[in-house]
Amino acid sequence: MADSGAAGNGFLGPVAGAGHVRAWLFSTDHKRIGLLYLTCILVMFVVGVLLGLAIRLELIAPGETIMGAQTYNAVFTLHGVVMIFLVVIPSIPAAFGNIILPLHIGAEDVAFPRLNNFSWWLYVIGACIAVSALFTGDGPPDTGWTFYVPFSAVTTTNVGLAVTAVFILGFSSILTGLNFIVTIHRLRAPGMGWGRLPLFVWTLYATAWIQVLATPILGITALLIVAERVLGMGIFDPARGGDPILYQHLFWIYSHPAVYIMILPAMGVVSEIIPVFSRKRIFGYGTIAASSLAIAFAGSLVWAHHMFTSGMSDTAVLVFSLLTFVVAIPSAVKVFNWVATLYKGAIRLEPPLTFALCFVFLFCVGGLTGLVLGSAGTDVHVHDTYFVVGHFHYVIFGGTGFGLFGAMHYWFPKIFGRMYDRRRANASALILAVGLNVLYFPMLILGLQGMPRRYYDYLPQYTDMHVVSTVGSWIVAVGLALMFWNLWRGLRAGQRVGANPWGAATLEWTLSSPPPHHNFAREPVVTAGPYEFAEVRLDDA
Amino acid sequence: MDDGGRHHVLPYRLLVGVWGGLLTLTGITVWASTIDFGFLNVVIALTIATSKALLVVLVFMHLRYENRTFHAMVLTAFVILAIFIGFTFFDTAYR
Amino acid sequence: MTHEVQPDYIGAKMGMWLFLFTEILLFGGLFVLFAVHLSRYPAGFHAGSATLSVPFGSANTVVLITSSLTMALAVTAVQRGERRRTLALLGATVGLAGVFLINKFFEWSAKFQHGIYPGSEHMLEMEKGQAAFYAMYYAMTGLHGLHVVIGMCVIAWVMGLVAAGRVHRDRFVTLENAGLYWHLVDLVWIYLFPLFYLVT
Numbered sequence: 001m002a003d004s005g006a007a008g009n010g011f012l013g014p015v016a017g018a019g020h021v022r023a024w025l026f027s028t029d030h031k032r033i034g035l036l037y038l039t040c041i042l043v044m045f046v047v048g049v050l051l052g053l054a055i056r057l058e059l060i061a062p063g064e065t066i067m068g069a070q071t072y073n074a075v076f077t078l079h080g081v082v083m084i085f086l087v088v089i090p091s092i093p094a095a096f097g098n099i100i101l102p103l104h105i106g107a108e109d110v111a112f113p114r115l116n117n118f119s120w121w122l123y124v125i126g127a128c129i130a131v132s133a134l135f136t137g138d139g140p141p142d143t144g145w146t147f148y149v150p151f152s153a154v155t156t157t158n159v160g161l162a163v164t165a166v167f168i169l170g171f172s173s174i175l176t177g178l179n180f181i182v183t184i185h186r187l188r189a190p191g192m193g194w195g196r197l198p199l200f201v202w203t204l205y206a207t208a209w210i211q212v213l214a215t216p217i218l219g220i221t222a223l224l225i226v227a228e229r230v231l232g233m234g235i236f237d238p239a240r241g242g243d244p245i246l247y248q249h250l251f252w253i254y255s256h257p258a259v260y261i262m263i264l265p266a267m268g269v270v271s272e273i274i275p276v277f278s279r280k281r282i283f284g285y286g287t288i289a290a291s292s293l294a295i296a297f298a299g300s301l302v303w304a305h306h307m308f309t310s311g312m313s314d315t316a317v318l319v320f321s322l323l324t325f326v327v328a329i330p331s332a333v334k335v336f337n338w339v340a341t342l343y344k345g346a347i348r349l350e351p352p353l354t355f356a357l358c359f360v361f362l363f364c365v366g367g368l369t370g371l372v373l374g375s376a377g378t379d380v381h382v383h384d385t386y387f388v389v390g391h392f393h394y395v396i397f398g399g400t401g402f403g404l405f406g407a408m409h410y411w412f413p414k415i416f417g418r419m420y421d422r423r424r425a426n427a428s429a430l431i432l433a434v435g436l437n438v439l440y441f442p443m444l445i446l447g448l449q450g451m452p453r454r455y456y457d458y459l460p461q462y463t464d465m466h467v468v469s470t471v472g473s474w475i476v477a478v479g480l481a482l483m484f485w486n487l488w489r490g491l492r493a494g495q496r497v498g499a500n501p502w503g504a505a506t507l508e509w510t511l512s513s514p515p516p517h518h519n520f521a522r523e524p525v526v527t528a529g530p531y532e533f534a535e536v537r538l539d540d541a
Numbered sequence: 542m543d544d545g546g547r548h549h550v551l552p553y554r555l556l557v558g559v560w561g562g563l564l565t566l567t568g569i570t571v572w573a574s575t576i577d578f579g580f581l582n583v584v585i586a587l588t589i590a591t592s593k594a595l596l597v598v599l600v601f602m603h604l605r606y607e608n609r610t611f612h613a614m615v616l617t618a619f620v621i622l623a624i625f626i627g628f629t630f631f632d633t634a635y636r
Numbered sequence: 637m638t639h640e641v642q643p644d645y646i647g648a649k650m651g652m653w654l655f656l657f658t659e660i661l662l663f664g665g666l667f668v669l670f671a672v673h674l675s676r677y678p679a680g681f682h683a684g685s686a687t688l689s690v691p692f693g694s695a696n697t698v699v700l701i702t703s704s705l706t707m708a709l710a711v712t713a714v715q716r717g718e719r720r721r722t723l724a725l726l727g728a729t730v731g732l733a734g735v736f737l738i739n740k741f742f743e744w745s746a747k748f749q750h751g752i753y754p755g756s757e758h759m760l761e762m763e764k765g766q767a768a769f770y771a772m773y774y775a776m777t778g779l780h781g782l783h784v785v786i787g788m789c790v791i792a793w794v795m796g797l798v799a800a801g802r803v804h805r806d807r808f809v810t811l812e813n814a815g816l817y818w819h820l821v822d823l824v825w826i827y828l829f830p831l832f833y834l835v836t
Contacts, residue, residue, distance in 0.1 A: 111647050178654045185610065186647040213621050216658040220665035227775065232755030234771050235669060240760065241680070241768030246672060249629050250665055300621060304632060313635035320631070550715045551708070560705040567697050567829075571690065574834035583674075586830035593826045601708040602819045603812075611653060618657040622664045626671050633672045 010417065010514030028113035031515060033120050034099030035415070041095055042484075044086040044127065049480065051079040056439075056473040059466050062458055072456035073142035074157070078134065080145025081162060085169045086127055088400050089258060092265035093211075094123070094176050096407045097204050099415060101180060103508035103515065104198045106189025106524040111182035115175055122172035130165035133158045144454060146255070149236040149247045153228040160229055163222040170215045170222070173261075177211025180204055189507075191526035198506050198530040199282065202289040203268030206296035210257045210264075214300065218254035221247070245310055252303035260299040262396055263363075264292060266403020267334055270356045273410050274338050276504040277353035278345025281531045284337040291330035298327045305374050309383045317376045324374035331367055335360060350502070351425035355406035358433040362398025366391060369444060384454075387447025390440045398436055405429070405483065412487065413497045417513040420490025428483035435475030442469040503538040506530045549606040559600045566593050645809050652813040656820050659783070663824050666776050670831065673768045680765015684773070685835055689743065693833035696739050697825065703732035704822040707791075707815045717805035719798065726795045726811075729818065733788045740781055773832055780828060783821045790814045 011031045015023040024032055054075055058065050067075065098116065102109055110116050134140045137158035143151055147166075152159050184197075184205050197205075224247075227233040234240030236247045275282040282288065304312065304320040338360055347353070369391040372378050382388065413419050442465040447453075451462050458466065500509040507524055508515070528535075570589040574582060599605040604615060674681050710725035747770075751758035754774055759767050794814045797803040803811050 111644070112651060115651075174658050178651055178658075181654055182647050182651045185650060186644055209617070212654050212657055213618060213661055216661035217625070217665045219658075220662050223779075224665075224775070227754070233775060234754070234759070234767060235775065240771065241673070241677065241764035241766075242771070243672070243676075245632070246629075246669055249632065250668065253625050253665075253668075301624060301628065304628070307632075312632040315635035316632035319628075551712050553709060553712060556705060556708045556712065559708075560701065563701045563704075564698060567694065567701065570830055570834060571694055574690075574830070583835050586834050587827075590827050590830050594823055597704060597819055597823055597826065601704055601822075602816055603711075607649075611650070614650075614653060614657070618660060622661060622667075625661075625664060626668050629668050629672060630675075633675065 010512060011517050012416070012514050013517075015517070026117060028109070028117050029517065030098045030102050030110050030113065030116060031415075033116050034095050034097070036120055037090060037098060037123070038095035040124065040127065041087055041091050044082055048079055048083040048087055049477070051075050051082065053473055053477060055079060056470040058456060059458070060470040061466075062460055062463060064457075067456075069456050070139075070142065073144075073454075074134075074140040076454060077141050077144050081130060081141075081166070083396075084145055084258075085166055086123075086130065088262045088396055089169075089173060090123060090176070091262075091400060091404045092269060092407060093180070093204060093207055093261070094120075094173075096269070096404075096411065097176070097180060097207075097265065100411060100508060101183060101201060101204055102187070103511065103519060104201050104506055104530075105184065105187060105192050106507050106520060106526060107183065107187035108519055110179045111186055112179050116179055119172045119175035119179070122168055122175070126165045126169035126172060129161060129168065133161040133165065137161060146251060147222075147225060148251075149225070149228065149244045152225055153236065160226055163225045167219055167222040170218050173211050174215045177208035177215075180208040181212065184208075189520075189524050189526055195285075196526055196529050197289070199271035199285070199288050199292075200265070200268035203264045203271070203292045206292040207261050207264045210261050210296050210299070214254045214257040214261075217250055218258075221250045221254065224250075245307070245312055248307050248310055249304065252306045253300075256303040256306065257296075257299045259395070260295055262400045263403075264295060266359065266400045266406075267292070269403045269407045269410070270338060270359050271334070272504075272506070273352045273356040273406055274341050275345075275531045275533075276410075276502050277348050277350055277356075278342050279348075279503065279533050280341055280345040281529075281533070282337065283340035283343075284333075285529070285531070287333050288337050291333045294330040295327060298323070298330065302327055302374075305379075308376050308379045321374060321376040321379075325371065328367065328371060328374075335364060349426070351420075351422055351429060352406050352410035352502070354426050354429040355402050355409060358429055359399060359402040359406060362394055362402060362433065362436065366394030366396075366398055369394060382447050384452055385447035386443040386451045386453055389453050390443030390447060393436075393440045393443070397440075402429075402432075405432070408487065410502070411508075412490065413501045414508055414511075414513050414515070416491055416494075417496060418490055418494035419497050419501065420486050420494050424482065424486045428479050428486060431482065432476060432479035435472050435477075435479050437472070439469055439472030439476055442466070442472070500536070500538065503533065503536050505533050505536045549603060551600070551603070555600065559596050562596055563593055566596075648809045648813065649816075652816050656816060659817075659820055659824075663776070663779070666772070666779065667827075670772050670776065673765075673772060674831075674835070677765025677768055680763055680767075681769045681835065683763070684766045684769030685832060688773075688833050690833050692739060692743055693829055696736050697829045699732050699736045699739070700822050700825050703729045703736070704819055706732065707818045711808070711812055711815050714798065714803065714808045714811050715805060719804070722798055722811075723795060726791055726798065730788050730791050730795075733784055733791075737781065737784055740777065744777075776828055777832070780821070780824055783824070787814075787818050787821050790817060 011029060014020060024036065027033060027036075054066065055072070058067055058072055098110070138156045139158060141155070141157045141159045141162045143155060143159060147159065147163060184201060188197075224233065224235055228236060234242050236242045236244050238244065271282060271288055302320055302324045304316055305324045308317050308321070369387070373382065373388060373391060409420070409425055446462055446465045449462065451458055497513055499512055502509070505528070507526070510524070511519065566589050570586055573585050573589070578585065598615070604611060706725045706728040710722050710729065713722040713725055747753065752770055753759070754771065759770060762770075791814055794803060794811050797810060
């Protein structure tokens with residue numbers, strides 16, 4: 001990576017007695033595995049972004065502009081599959097969870113390092129299969145990322161291969177979650193009680209439980225689609241006693257909790273960043289930690305709010321609508337705590353905080369529009385419209401995406417021992433936030449006006465908003481390009497930094513930047529909480 | 542609590558006893574199925590199956606001798622499974 | 637007393653239990669479907685269940701429970717340092733698993749001969765409830781059978797480790813974890829047996 005002496009390169013430097021590529025690909029070092037994940041995730045993210053830009057470009061005018069209807073179906077399916085299963089779900093837990101979790105709790109590594117490497121390989125295999133579904137068989141899948149039956153059981157496109165990829169990726173996700181739970185239970189340093197865990201660890205813990213308990217349902221659903229296609233099983237086919245709505249139940253039993261796999265770790269990142277740059281202890285540590293677990297639990301009770309118009313019973317609509325509102329409570333608890341932490345803090349508007357603040361704003365928009373969808377009456381009106389698309393992207397791009405970018409900027413100096421240009425980073429955050437609103441807010445309006453999602457064509461009266469939205473996608477592209485270019489420059493030629501450039505109080509900042517191959521020369525003994533800044537000094541050079 | 546007495550060597554005799562219990566319960570469930578209790582048949586069959594499952598989990602799988610963390614984890618998993626099955630009936634039972 | 641201490645014995649077992657949870661929920665998805673179908677088509681399930689052979693199913697239950705016993709005994713044996721007995725008990729477990737599969741093979745092929753298999757003509761024109769019963773039957777016993785095969789491979793691999801002296805009285809967590817997996821396979825069958833063969 002960098003060119004100077006191996007001693008200053010920490011874990012990025014060469015390993016004794018091993019070839020360079022081999023030492024990375026088969027590394028059992030959690031920091032290296034985390035970086036491998038991050039690299040793959042960013043590559044897939046770029047693929048997903050390009051597909052998204054293509055979708056927006058097609059929609060800039062009614063009728064066919066750059067692709068036909070069938071291609072459009074394949075492109076939005078692929079955008080969904082790539083972004084959900086290859087980018088967003090593994091993004092923060094697999095990349096930053098791996099790099100940071102053991103450092104946060106003062107451990108040498110995760111509980112099962114070899115399993116950790118294996119789950120990265122599963123991810124790579126899953127990614128390869130997902131991509132190969134494009135070029136083999138009878139064309140790329142065109143079902144949308146939800147693979148709803150009966151269409152997914154009868155379409156001639158390459159659905160079988162795609163759901164196989166989903167199955168393997170799910171397995172990879174399960175193994176990561178399993179590893180984290182055991183790590184958090186077994187490998188905390190002396191003195192690191194549950195009340196002293198950094199909040200990022202709490203969110204990873206909650207996330208890991210969802211990964212372990214919900215992902216298998218996705219696995220069996222994927223297997224059943226294959227059985228349906230290959231064997232003609234008939235479990236979801238009404239003509240043979242099956243029920244397609246049961247498919248939706250199974251699918252959402254996983255996929256609703258999965259959105260908490262996506263958002264919870266981002267909330268954890270924000271909970272780390274805000275106190276550091278306010279130089280103030282986090283407000284309500286206990287409630288934030290508890291609300292993470294509460295979100296994870298409540299999130300597994302609400303799946304059927306995706307199915308209000310599917311024809312399920314009115315009783316279920318009522319129950320699931322009510323429960324959906326319950327999930328809003330712990331989410332709001334977090335937002336209030338973050339704001340209270342900022343209040344009267346000594347705020348330094350460094351790039352990580354800029355991303356975190358954008359996160360809070362965008363997540364609020366996403367969360368509140370979610371309540372519009374969760375209430376049964378309004379959902380009938382906006383179901384399967386652009387309102388859903390807008391809401392979802394506010395949460396996932398504005399939430400998870402900004403959480404990921406915030407994490408990248410926050411831990412960048414720790415991982416690479418160098419600093420990027422901070423003003424440029426702040427600028428990229430603002431461009432992204434503006435672009436995101438221009439891109440997705442018109443979608444909320446379009447949805448209320450009745451524009452259905454997943455259509456490649458539309459009536460002329462929707463043109464204006466679609467044009468605005470497409471322009472927004474270009475602004476976002478500019479912001480992303482600036483951000484990545486700035487980080488890349490920082491990586492190559494950024495200023496060297498010391499151990500603790502932000503003045504943070506968690507354990508990873510006590511190590512050199514980048515951390516050495518073996519995390520802690522001596523096992524740390526923890527005597528204070530993660531947000532006690534009184535003793536901490538900024539170490540800038 | 543964590544490491545004390547970590548090797549619970551279960552006597553052969555206890556294991557064989559549990560096996561005998563499992564076989565007896567299997568016999569009872571087969572016999573009970575020959576009598577028509579209507580819907581209660583399902584309830585009886587599942588109750589017996591659950592007692593068998595408890596025997597396997599607690600003794601054969603040593604859960605009885607594990608610490609409280611393990612107990613809480615296993616309970617969590619089964620509660621979540623019960624929610625997944627039970628809540629689906631908010632739909633299918635009222636359709 | 638120990639010359640080679642197991643690296644985090646409790647952590648390894650905790651990892652295995654977590655993995656078992658994923659297996660339970662994998663089957664859990666099918667149990668969701670089964671429960672719904674059973675409540676919707678009680679008559680069809682009654683009729684379907686009546687065509688399965690209770691003696692065959694009971695015999696398989698006894699076989700599987702016994703294999704669970706030999707597995708549990710093997711854990712005790714290895715803890716006591718009785719290597720040969722451990723190997724014999726593990727061998728018996730694999731053998732019983734084989735008997736279970738052979739039994740299952742005869743049951744399935746009998747159904748196949750009557751034209752009852754997924755996607756067959758006969759199943760397409762069958763009454764809906766009964767068709768749903770057979771679909772669930774093949775999905776669940778099929779997935780369970782796959783787990784039996786995997787379990788056999790795992791136990792055979794552990795036998796190799798015991799024979800090579802890499803699993804012994806001071807370092808047996810691999811064997812214990814294989815045992816946990818095998819008991820789970822038994823556990824699933826404990827529910828499958830009454831649900832398919834006896835609920836009439």
